[in-house]
Amino acid sequence: MKLLTEIKARFKPALEALLEGANAAEIDALLSMVRPTQDDKFGDYQVNCAMALAKKLGSAPRDIATALVEQVKLDDLCEKVELAGPGFINLTIKDMWLKGALSKVIADTNLAVEQVADPRTVVIDLSSPNVAKPMHVGHIRSTVIGDALAKIHRFIGHKVITDNHLGDWGTQFGMIIYGYKHFVDEQAYQQNPVQELSRLYKYVRVIVDYHGAAKALPEAQELKQKQLGALEKIQAQDHTDDKAKLKKVKKDIQRLKEKIALQDELIVGFTKTLNSDAEIQAVAAQHPTIANDVLVETAKLHEGDKENRELWDKFLPHCLDDIQRIYDRLNIEFDYVLGESFYQDKLASIVEELTNKEIATESDGAMCVFLDGFEAPMIIRKKGGAFLYSTTDLATIRHRVEEWKADTMLYVVDHRQGDHFDKLFAASEKWGYTDVELTHVSYGTVMGDDGKPFKTRAGDTVGLEGLIDEAESRALAVAKEQNPNLEEDRQKEIGRVVGLGALKYADLSQNRNSDYKFSYDKMLALKGNTATYLQYANARVHGILRKLDTDVEKLRSSTDDIIFSEAVERQLAMQLLRFDETINEVLAEYRPNLLCNYLFDLAQLFARFFDQCSVRDAASSEIQLSRLQLCGLTSRTLTCGLELLGIESLERI
RNA sequence: GCUCGCGUAGCUCAGUUGGAUAGAGCAUUCGCCUCCUAAGCGAAGGGUCGCAGGUUCGACUCCUGCCGUGAGCGCCA
Known part of the structure; x- marks a missing residue:
């Protein structure tokens, strides 16, 4: 109720x-x-x-x-x-009313969360990594938030289709193809293709970066000289009596100094790249036009070049295997995995159609859709004839509406792409897709300690797989300490479930709009407001049920009255009744963190209840039964809530 | 330069769309396992909600300006 x-x-x-x-x-x-x-x-x-x-x-x-x-x-x-x-x-x-409502929730298999009256077909676009590049922490947000939203929509009766819109057609394949043609270790490829392809990608990347640094270094140095000159000029003015002017001059000096420091940092970085090992320098010298050559390989692939297309066909399954391994570990499945390549043969006709309808017009050699309220147009075909991200996205909308009958599409994508989606949605409306609701469920960037988008000192982002490894091993260490007598397999299972839960919850419990600072300790914490806390509360319930040899199913069908003998019992009951309010709030704004807040509050109340209200030593058998009912419903609510967040729960941790 | 976001406790973050005395977690200090899992519970300290105005019964929340910070801004995705 x-x-x-x-x-x-x-x-x-x-x-x-x-x-x-x-x-x-x-x-x-x-x-x-x-x-x-x-x-x-x-x-x-x-x-x-x-x-x-x-x-x-x-x-x-x-x-x-x-x-x-x-x-x-x-x-x-x-x-x-x-x-x-x-x-x-x-x-x-009234207590009576609460008790009545509570009995109904207890009896209902769905925790009395009502199914929607008008189920919609909701397509959720999530995860969408570029294949052939290692996945890093940044990818976890879209994946985990999208998965939670999918589960919650399904829970209340919507038809959900999740679609992992892979980047499988981009420049990274040009790099791999170039790498394969010039640097492949055929034996290594036979043994472990994924690893070799990954090595080739990184290798080509390093050489491209080398040339990039070689080009950028003198520019940075020149810029620094200019800034130094400007600084000198300004410092010469630093003797005026005009107070306001003096203040401005001081500020300008400060800013210039900061800019110069930034250039210095860049120069150091470039110099370091250029002085990397001798092999790289030698190879770079042999491949002076590599950056352009990579683009040529990519273009050949897109134009249907037989050799490159064959290589792409050969590489792609290995790349998919590679990311699938991570999704398996994250325990995440997709209904469809339709990458950019899936839409390639549909792009030309879409541009043609938009041109015929005079929605797209030519400008500077490119085909553009000009939109009211936007300064820049959305370009759908480049000067050279190549298609873009925007073109593919239009094709994707058509496919999802016409093949899947989508009513709503949620794009769980980084907020930096906000402009792109604003234009895409406007263009799609102009194109005639006015009935489908398109929403960019944007989220903040993962930042490093320095407040800048996350990079480690070496310039690499933290690998997602390494993060999962670390999460599981930290949780396993605690699990072993807590349950020294358990079989090793079960300890490992606890480590896996707890570690992964911590990782997902750390992301989901943030307001998705905020940028957040990445920290191993925060993401892998097992104390305080964490998934572990919720899993622990659930495990404690099961401890009670085990000790008292309670039949959970029988408990659910019993109609005994709930008794509020302590204040915390009533508070717990009230919180349990509010599950459906929370689900509605989460869906109203696509904010899983509200469910996290709710579950944390619930677990907190349960922890207090656990402390103050002994079930085993209850004053009467009626009170004991009532408390068992509260325990049972708490566990069901926690388990259900965690499941909606994509997090597993265990009877013992 | 233009556009958009953000600024809350030492740190990391919530804050139910304008409600009553601004909340968690971490960190610090103290107390609690003979008792259903101490991955827990209780208590303490810690705040000019960036600054200045405005709107009203009431502002962390809305408006204006300023400061700081991040992102985006025609042929990348």
């Missing part, structure tokens, strides 16, 4: 009577001012709309509140209805 919905339903007719002729949106806005109280002393729920109505109705908020309370039938639902402060209406729900 939905508590919040129930309260709102009670207030709705009274508000409609009070505001004659108000539209539904206005009433909804007022009803959204019904919310849980922040503090128990104000009761369970508070209604705040009296204050908002004061001006509109021209009377005192307390009078409005009084009038509202008189008109709303609450005596069967509320123990206490109090007016407080400027016009708050504080509601305390």
Whole structure:
């Protein structure tokens, strides 16, 4: 039974009577001012709309509140209805009502979360790494957030299609093809193709970077000289009596100095690259035009060159195996894995169609879609005739709408691509796809300690696989310490589940909009607000059930009354009843972190309950049964919540 | 330069769309295992919610300006 919905339903007719002729949106806005109280002393729920109505109705908020309370039938639902402060209406729900609602949740297999009345087909675009490049920490966000959103949408009855839109057609293949043609160790390739391809990618990358550094170094040095000159000039002015001017001059000096320091850093980096080992220098000398040659290989692939296409066909399965290994470890599956290559043969006709419809026009040799409200157009075909990311994305929208009948598409992609999606969505609407709801579920960047997008000192990002290894081994160490007598296999299983859970939860529990700083210790923490805390609470429930030899199924079907003998039991019950409110909030804004918050609060209440309310030594058998019911439902809610986040739970950790 | 985001405790972050005395975790200090898992519980300290105005019964939340910071800005994805 939905508590919040129930309260709102009670207030709705009274508000409609009070505001004659108000539209539904206005009433909804007022009803959204019904919310849980922040503090128990104000009761369970508070209604705040009296204050908002004061001006509109021209009377005192307390009078409005009084009038509202008189008109709303609450005596069967509320123990206490109090007016407080400027016009708050504080509601305390009757214990009887809570107990009734709780029995219904206990009896319901779906924890009384209602299925949606109008199921939609929701396509979720997630993960989308470039194959053939090692996956790093940055990829975890899209994957994990997208997976959680998929599971939650499914849970309430939507039809969900997850699609991993792989980058499998880009320049990285030009690099691998070039690398294969010039540097392959055929024996190594036979033995372990994935590893050899990965080596080739990195090798070519290093040489390309070498030439990049060789080109950039003098430019950086020149820029530094210019900045030094400017600094000297400004410093010469640093004697003025004008205070405001002096302040500005000082600031300019400061800024210039920072810029120079930045150039110095770059110069050091480039110099280091150029002085890398002798082999690289020698190879670089033999391949002076490698950067361009790589592009040529890529272009040949796109144009259908037989040799390159064969190589691509040969390499791709190995690349897919490589990333699949990581998805297996993350325990994540996709309904479809349609990469960019899937859409290649559809691009030319799309550009043609858009041109014929005069949606796309030529500009500087490129085909562009000009859009109202955007300075730059969306380019769908380059000067040279090649297609872009934008073109593929348009083809993807068509495919998802026409083949999959998508009603909604969620793109779980880094916020830096916000502009791209704004344009894409606008272009798609112009193209005629007006019924499908397109949403960029953006998320913040993973930053390093220095507050810049994450890189290690060596310039590499932290590999995702290494991170998973580390998470599991840290958790295994604790598991061994906690359960020294358990068989090794089970210790390992605990290590895997706990480590992976910690990793996923660390990401999911952040507001997805914020950038966040990466830290091993934070991502792999096993104490405090972590998945481990939730898994631990669940394991403690199972400890109780085991000790008392409780049949969980039987418990669920029993109709014994819940008894609130301690305050924390009522608080726990209230929290358990709010699961459905939380699910709705998560979906309203695609924010899994709200589910994390809810589960953490629930686990916290359970930890207190565990401390204060012994089940085994309960004062009576009735209280013991009631507590068992609370334990059972807590465990089911935690397990379900974790599962929706893509995190496993265990009966013992 | 233009556009968008962010600035909350020593650190990392929440903050239910404008509600009552701003919250967690980590770190620090103290207390709690004869008792259902101490990966836990309880307590303490720690804040000019970047700064200055404005809007109103009420502002961390909305508006304006400033400061700091990050990202994006026609042929990369």
